Amino acid sequence: MRNITNFKASDEYRNAIHNLIPGGSHTYSKGDDQFPILSPAAIVRGKGSHIWDVDGNEYLDCSMGLTSVSLGHAYEPVLDAVRNELENGVNFQRPSALEKEMAETFLALVPGHDMVKFSKNGSIVTTAAVKLARAKTGRDLVAFPVDHPFYSYDDWFIGKTACNKGVPEAISDLSVTFQSFNIDSLRELFAKHPGQVACVITEPEKGNYPHLPADFNVADFLKQAIELCHENGALFIADEMVTGFKTEFPGSITKYGITPDMATWGKGIANGFSFCALTGTKDIMEMGGIRNTGEEKVFLISTTHGGETHGLAAAIATIKEYQNKNVIAHNHQIGRKLAELCQQLVTESNLSAYIEVVAAEWMPFFVFKDKSGAVSQGFRTLFMQEMIKRGVLFQGAFVPCFSHTEEDVYYFAKAFGESLKVYQEALETGYEKFLVGEPAKPVFRRTL
Ligand SMILES: Cc1ncc(COP(=O)(O)O)c(C=O)c1O
Structure with missing residues (x-):
């Protein structure tokens, strides 16, 4: 299990970016207010189902480019099609x-x-x-x-x-x-x-x-x-x-x-x-x-x-992969397995009243609640922090892609199980004792 504690370059990025780009990103849901402080501020590269941040930390990717990357990062057959098309002008x-x-x-x-x-x-x-x-x-x-x-x-x-x-x-x-x-x-x-x-x-x-x-x-x-x-x-x-x-x-x-x-x-x-x-x-x-x-x-x-031609080439290549390989069946199998393992861990930890696993096979989703049973941004952010520390860039949902493997699912489940232990303790004392910084905020809010 990875143990990620170095966010030095991320902190420098965070400190600089808001002077340059309003919101610090080009999608509000990628913004700093959507993540705990102990998290990557920017990603340098991705391959398959994994990504690397500006400090060189490696993560299992869960959102896959806000659900846009369905086959995997830098997926060769799509890259080949794009590269070929680039030579022709765009x-x-x-x-x-x-x-x-x-x-x-x-x-x-x-x-x-x-x-x-x-x-x-x-x-x-x-x-x-x-x-x-x-x-x-x-x-x-x-x-x-x-x-x-x-x-x-x-x-x-x-x-x-x-x-x-x-x-x-x-x-x-x-x-x-x-x-x-x-x-x-x-x-x-x-x-x-x-x-x-x-x-x-x-x-x-x-x-x-x-x-x-x-x-x-x-x-x-x-x-x-x-x-x-x-x-x-x-x-x-x-x-x-x-x-x-x-x-x-x-x-x-x-x-x-x-x-x-x-x-x-x-x-x-x-x-x-x-x-x-x-x-x-x-x-x-x-x-x-x-x-x-x-x-x-x-x-x-x-x-x-x-x-633009390379976008068209990427789409045609992606469609061919879906037609020639059983992408949907693979992705759903990954989603089912992940939801099943996590539900088992939640049940075994007696946390069913506080963590809901919504087992949609195409995108398992998790609801985090506080001691009173109310949905809680604080507890969700704490869970994100704990998963990120263990090398899983998790925000509350898992978007299966063709590059996710069974090994990735077991890795996710292991990190999930360990994070549950922190959650259990936090339910007794409050998330504030464990969460560094503020909870994530809703994207759609009237005031900053
Ligand atoms: C359901 C739905 N429709 C439309 C959009 C807008 O897409 P885009 O961000 O590419 O403009 C999104 C983006 O999150 C979406 O989730």
């Missing part, structure tokens, strides 16, 4: 010929969808889906689940969060919410805003939702939600950013046999390279085209870097 005055191959390859995976647009970030494609829905229906309101973490950094989503400063109220008022996976709540929303809702955008499933009953039927909910949308003249958008290439190949829409009007894809589909996609039916997607002479033009996605 951006031209006209589209790269690879765009056609990419479009055909991706659309072959998504039943019922006829057209695709690429972009570099997920927020761009979710916002594009919302725009198309508004254009198609001529309505203004956009609906999404109030208790889901993230759909876009654009105003239609951020305006509804706790940190909505800078977003005009007039914009926030155009977003309306319902309780996730609750058909009655969605029905109430349509009743409250008759003829006004352009679309519902939702992740098709969440692994980390312990409040849903074990026998909750996701397929039924999704089918009912689509029907309800269509009865009310609204479109249904499945956001597969997290679920895509994880719950199934290509995602939950095939797992549950649904055809949303549009779907959005990103993390995982190009093994960490920047490549995202919006897919949809022809009647909707064609609105963003230039062929329907005389019709009003919808300015859909238009970005300089959206068709």
Whole structure:
């Protein structure tokens, strides 16, 4: 078991970076306020399922680039494809010929969808889906689940969060919410805003939702939600950013046999390279085209870097790996084993009342509670600190990738078991006695 105590270079990095980059990173969830003090501030390299920080410390990676790295860091077949493409140049005055191959390859995976647009970030494609829905229906309101973490950094989503400063109220008022996976709540929303809702955008499933009953039927909910949308003249958008290439190949829409009007894809589909996609039916997607002479033009996605060739090459290579190897089965086996071992350790330690193991095979998730049984950021951060000390960069979830091995799972479980001992003691005395520094803070908070 590693015993990581040297964070000297990390501390220097932490001290300098906030003078240079607001937030200290380019994703709030990678920021210093999301981790304990005794943690790596920046990563130098990764290979397979392991990463190395600026002090040279080695970690088992659990989040895999916020779920974007589905095969493994620096995964050779993807790197080969990227290297080959780099030799040809990456951006031209006209589209790269690879765009056609990419479009055909991706659309072959998504039943019922006829057209695709690429972009570099997920927020761009979710916002594009919302725009198309508004254009198609001529309505203004956009609906999404109030208790889901993230759909876009654009105003239609951020305006509804706790940190909505800078977003005009007039914009926030155009977003309306319902309780996730609750058909009655969605029905109430349509009743409250008759003829006004352009679309519902939702992740098709969440692994980390312990409040849903074990026998909750996701397929039924999704089918009912689509029907309800269509009865009310609204479109249904499945956001597969997290679920895509994880719950199934290509995602939950095939797992549950649904055809949303549009779907959005990103993390995982190009093994960490920047490549995202919006897919949809022809009647909707064609609105963003230039062929329907005389019709009003919808300015859909238009970005300089959206068709960058090495991103396309990475995505095509990633898809080939999924097609030729049993990536989903491997990843789910890793997820199942890890959740099973951890649940056993929690039960043996009599900690079931304080640590919940949510055993979603595609992304096991852990809930940490204090002595009173309340979910606790302090206890979660303490657990992170203890796992990090043992060489596991853990934040509360485990995202299995094709490079994770059974050995990694046993290593994780060993670190988990040792961290449980500290947790047990902290339950008696309070986490403050063991945690160095402050607990992690929610990303979406009104004040700093
Ligand atoms: C469900 C979901 N949709 C959309 C996004 C936005 O993706 P991106 O960060 O690539 O803009 C995210 C990112 O976390 C997400 O989790």
